[in-house]
Amino acid sequence: MDMKKLLLFSFFSFFLLFSLSAQEVERYCGTPPGIVDWLKSYQENPAAFLRSPDLLYVPLTIHIVGNDDGNGYFPVSRVLDAFCTLNADFEASNIQFFIEGEFNYIDNSDYYDHNFGQGIDMMQEYNVPNTINCYIVGNPAGACGYSFYSLGIALSKSCTSADDHTWAHEIGHNLSLPHTFSGWEDTNYQDFEQTPSTVNGRMVERADGTNCQNAGDGFCDTPADYISNRWPCRADKLSNALQTDPAGVAFRSDGTLIMSYSYDECSSRFSVEQTEAMRANLLGERSFLLYDQSPATYLEGWEAVPLTPMEGALITDVSSVTLEWEPIELAEGYIVQLGLLSNLGIEIIYRTFHTTENQVEVTNLLSDRDWLWRVRPYNRYDGCAPYSNTFTFETGNFINTTREEISPSDFHIQPNPQDAGGTVVVEFDLPVALDIQLNLYSMAGQRIHGVQLNAHYGINKVEVPTENLEPGLYLIGLEHAQGRQFRKIVIQ
Numbered sequence: 001m002d003m004k005k006l007l008l009f010s011f012f013s014f015f016l017l018f019s020l021s022a023q024e025v026e027r028y029c030g031t032p033p034g035i036v037d038w039l040k041s042y043q044e045n046p047a048a049f050l051r052s053p054d055l056l057y058v059p060l061t062i063h064i065v066g067n068d069d070g071n072g073y074f075p076v077s078r079v080l081d082a083f084c085t086l087n088a089d090f091e092a093s094n095i096q097f098f099i100e101g102e103f104n105y106i107d108n109s110d111y112y113d114h115n116f117g118q119g120i121d122m123m124q125e126y127n128v129p130n131t132i133n134c135y136i137v138g139n140p141a142g143a144c145g146y147s148f149y150s151l152g153i154a155l156s157k158s159c160t161s162a163d164d165h166t167w168a169h170e171i172g173h174n175l176s177l178p179h180t181f182s183g184w185e186d187t188n189y190q191d192f193e194q195t196p197s198t199v200n201g202r203m204v205e206r207a208d209g210t211n212c213q214n215a216g217d218g219f220c221d222t223p224a225d226y227i228s229n230r231w232p233c234r235a236d237k238l239s240n241a242l243q244t245d246p247a248g249v250a251f252r253s254d255g256t257l258i259m260s261y262s263y264d265e266c267s268s269r270f271s272v273e274q275t276e277a278m279r280a281n282l283l284g285e286r287s288f289l290l291y292d293q294s295p296a297t298y299l300e301g302w303e304a305v306p307l308t309p310m311e312g313a314l315i316t317d318v319s320s321v322t323l324e325w326e327p328i329e330l331a332e333g334y335i336v337q338l339g340l341l342s343n344l345g346i347e348i349i350y351r352t353f354h355t356t357e358n359q360v361e362v363t364n365l366l367s368d369r370d371w372l373w374r375v376r377p378y379n380r381y382d383g384c385a386p387y388s389n390t391f392t393f394e395t396g397n398f399i400n401t402t403r404e405e406i407s408p409s410d411f412h413i414q415p416n417p418q419d420a421g422g423t424v425v426v427e428f429d430l431p432v433a434l435d436i437q438l439n440l441y442s443m444a445g446q447r448i449h450g451v452q453l454n455a456h457y458g459i460n461k462v463e464v465p466t467e468n469l470e471p472g473l474y475l476i477g478l479e480h481a482q483g484r485q486f487r488k489i490v491i492q
């Protein structure tokens with residue numbers, strides 16, 4: 001165990017001791033409390049640190065973690081939704097993120113649902129140097145997300161949507177920011193009759209800001225905040241909860257700050273001082289992250305043009321269909337959504353694909369269906385593009401002769417025997433839609449009755465009248481291009 005890991009562990013044994021109750025609650029942030037050393041020295045003298053007016057581009061490595069069987073991956077389409085929100089959250093800070101390299105898929109149940117020790121192992125095993133490593137998992141140590149300043153961040157799938165600011169919050173931590181309620185982590189403000197002047201060794205910030213440089217998060221443009229559980233805001237984005245500072249002054253917390261614990265619908269910004277600290281961190285201690293400052297390219301004014309199948313085409317071979325479209329300028333990958341129309345005319349998403357080429361192969365389509373598809377381009381800077389217009393094709397009522405066995409199963413007739421004049425129901429199950437001839441024969445082989453069926457995938461039921469039949473034994477046959485099957489029926 002190297003020194004860094006040892007330090008993290010000792011930090012954690014302390015952290016876990018006094019945060020057991022919070023671990024049971026979801027949607028918390030698991031970042032260790034306290035002010036990182038770099039920020040302590042920065043806040044003592046911000047003027048001594050580098051500044052720049054430039055837009056800063058920061059590389060992210062995105063690790064998508066599934067279980068041992070490769071299940072549970074967070075879909076790339078949703079990564080892109082959250083990535084779009086992340087860059088919007090950092091736009092005012094003049095910091096933008098780009099996706100370095102391919103998405104890294106990891107199959108490991110111990111990492112998919114991990115504790116902090118396993119999270120450290122995961123990051124040490126897979127971290128890509130000189131990037132911010134982001135691991136999207138099923139359960140990051142019971143939290144919504146957390147950040148280790150020197151390692152990377154972990155995010156819960158359930159807290160990483162387009163409407164969440166968890167990713168921005170954890171990257172804020174990773175670029176040195178503490179919570180706005182720093183010192184109050186895992187401590188319930190309401191447990192105190194009189195607000196103390198220090199909490200967990202940290203000076204409590206006064207509502208009038210007089211001690212702001214040394215209290216709370218150490219920033220003077222983030223007002224006092226003592227709320228260390230998730231909280232809703234009022235219409236003015238301030239907390240419902242009224243708090244009283246050590247001098248007896250009442251105040252409400254500012255819910256617009258991403259580094260608070262306000263609900264995601266309240267928060268939207270970093271303060272100016274928070275932004276200056278993150279930028280100084282990037283320009284100084286984290287300058288290794290700034291190796292590629294190529295200007296971003298954005299997907300704008302694009303249009304998807306389908307190549308195959310042609311719009312509205314009828315597909316006769318359902319075993320394999322290639323969806324291909326003209327490459328979209330500046331795109332580095334695509335999400336492809338394939339839907340089919342239900343019997344009620346409602347689109348059902350059938351499959352979603354992620355590809356870095358301008359095509360995907362779809363195998364084993366259903367016969368006799370109307371299909372819809374659309375593409376969504378992205379590149380390393382831009383996850384915000386919507387899906388294109390919808391294209392359509394249909395699959396016909398054709399048999400794919402390369403299939404092993406296309407034939408009806410569960411073929412039976414009810415009731416059997418039946419009284420003359422009654423109706424019998426012929427029932428059978430099909431693996432694909434199929435043109436079938438249903439015939440009624442005498443035992444001598446004479447065809448008495450026949451009907452052509454456009455039988456569909458799944459269970460089919462056909463009523464056959466018997467009013468003109470003499471009592472006796474008959475055959476009902478299902479006949480199609482690949483074979484025929486018969487059942488006997490008794491009319492009495």
Ligand SMILES: [Zn+2]
Pocket residue numbers: 029030031169170173179
């Ligand atoms: Zn946090």
